Amino acid sequence: MKVVKTLLHLSRSAAAAVTVVFSVVVATPSWGVSIFLTGHDPDFHSFVGGNTTGARNINNVAINYVTDPAFNTFTSGGINKFLFVESKIAPPGGHVNGVNGILASGYTLGVDFDHVDASGLNVALNQLGTTYNAIVVASDFGGVLTQAELDILNARSGDIINFLNGGGGLYALAEGNNGAHLTPNGGWFGYLPFIATSTNLNQSEVGFTVTPFGASLGLTNNDINGNASHNIFNGTFGLNIVDVDSQGNIMSLAGRNLPHEEKIPEPAATLGILAFGAFGVASALKRKWNK
Structure with a gap:
């Protein structure tokens, strides 16, 4: 009976040890972030459009969300300016300088944002967390985000993720090379590697619906109808759905604490861990038996 109890004790201990080791290997940490992504272009429609009031509220809700001092480390530390990323080209037909929509939404250039x-984006990105509490990325239609800005953002993805992981925020508007085709080489939302896919879709905003989560942020159906939108998202990617179009396609996403994909060991490595545990059990039994 004593031998049986010993065997059971050792087996359970070894199994627990293997479970702990395996759990440590596959555990995935989280990014502490504040992100709001949308297929709407309220930088345009806050300045021009049939529903400027709704577009301005989208901007206000999104910027408040990503700069909320309860979640944004840098805001809570006294940094109150966000970085607005957009070209300064003369807008092609069908576009406006999206900065005008940010101004129309109640933000003051040089005080609330730069x-x-x-030409200055790499330097500005070096100031994330010291000068800026969040990044706001203009739409490429009807704002004028160009490939030049998008390429730099994508190249600095690691720095942006570190900033978000440190408690910063990011709000990005519609991307997809619509309109005058200012981002022809793609890479839309590429600075956020967990955003797997989005699809270009130009449509009038009719029959769009805010989710309960979106309503909890302060949005209403009146805010998201009456203008136009330009892309949808093909998944949630760990975020919450803010609103959907009339067909149920995802228009906007927001969330915090996104899961970061860690490399899980190959099956051979996992089997090695289990074999190591089994070897430990056998060795312990042998020592016990020989006593």
């Missing part, structure tokens, strides 16, 4: 294009 407007930076590709």
Whole structure:
């Protein structure tokens, strides 16, 4: 009976040890972030459009969300300016300088935000967390985000993720090379590697619906109808759905604490861990038996 109890004790201990080791290997940490992504272009429609009031509220809700001092480390530390990323080109037909929509939404240039294009973007990104509490990325239609800005953002993805992981925020508006085709080489939302896919879709905003989560942020159906939108998202990617179009396609996403994909060991490595545990059990039994 004593031998049986010993065997059971050792087996359970070894199994627990293997479970702990395996759990440590596959555990995935989280990014502490504040992100709001949308297929709407309220930088345009806050300045021009049939529902400027609704577009301005989208901007206000999104910027408040990503700069909320309860979640944004840098805001709570006294940094109250965000970085607005957009070119300064003369807008092609069908576009406006999206910065005008940010101004129309109640934000003051030089006080609440700085407007930076590709020429100064690398320097500005070096100031994330010291000068800026969040990044706001203009739409490429009807704002004028160009490939030059997008390429720099994508190249600095690691720095942006570190900033978000440290408690910063990011709000990005519609991307997809619509309109005058200002981002022809793609890479839309590429600075956020967990956003797997989005699809270009130009449509009038009719029959769009805010989810309960979106309503909890302060949005209403009146805010998201009456203008136009330009992309949808093909998944949630760990975020919450803010609103959907008339067909149920995802228009906007927001969330915090996104899961970061860690590399899980190959099956051979996992089997090695289990074999190591089994070897430990056998060795312990042998020592016990020989006593």
